[in-house]
Amino acid sequence: MPVSVMIFYTRRPDFTPTEFRNYMESTHVPLVAEVMGAHYPITFTRRYVERVGSGAGDRLGAPAASRKNAEPTAPVLLVGSPSEHNWDMQGELTFRDELHLQQCFTLLNTETGQAVKDDEENFTIPNAFTVILIGETVSA
Numbered sequence: 001m002p003v004s005v006m007i008f009y010t011r012r013p014d015f016t017p018t019e020f021r022n023y024m025e026s027t028h029v030p031l032v033a034e035v036m037g038a039h040y041p042i043t044f045t046r047r048y049v050e051r052v053g054s055g056a057g058d059r060l061g062a063p064a065a066s067r068k069n070a071e072p073t074a075p076v077l078l079v080g081s082p083s084e085h086n087w088d089m090q091g092e093l094t095f096r097d098e099l100h101l102q103q104c105f106t107l108l109n110t111e112t113g114q115a116v117k118d119d120e121e122n123f124t125i126p127n128a129f130t131v132i133l134i135g136e137t138v139s140a
Helices: 017-039 098-108 114-123
Strands: 003-009 043-048 089-095 130-134
Touching: 003 098, 017 043, 017 089, 017 098, 017 114, 089 098
Parallel strands: none
Antiparallel strands: 003 089, 003 130, 043 089
């Protein structure tokens, strides 16, 4: 039975959201794929926070996310406060089964896997990194 985990990355303050996304896509994800090899997840879906500068907050009528009221790099929050939001990318990794997930985590805790952790320090705040095991998924 497939098993999923959600991961949340927070960019370093010296990276813009665009630089963060570019680094993630062009450097980090290819490194993870190389290191993981056969243990790479079945899927690695990445979702990036929409930013005020895109104009989405204005188009959706979200006053707190308006270009008039917020910094261009602030997240477009439709409900809530920017101070409550602390991540830049949410990823969902799907594994064939629990054994596949265990193999991935075992590999990450080897000398080879250390390259992934070291790279995360290049563009993220490592102590803000969160990984959550997902239980039953229900769709409406």
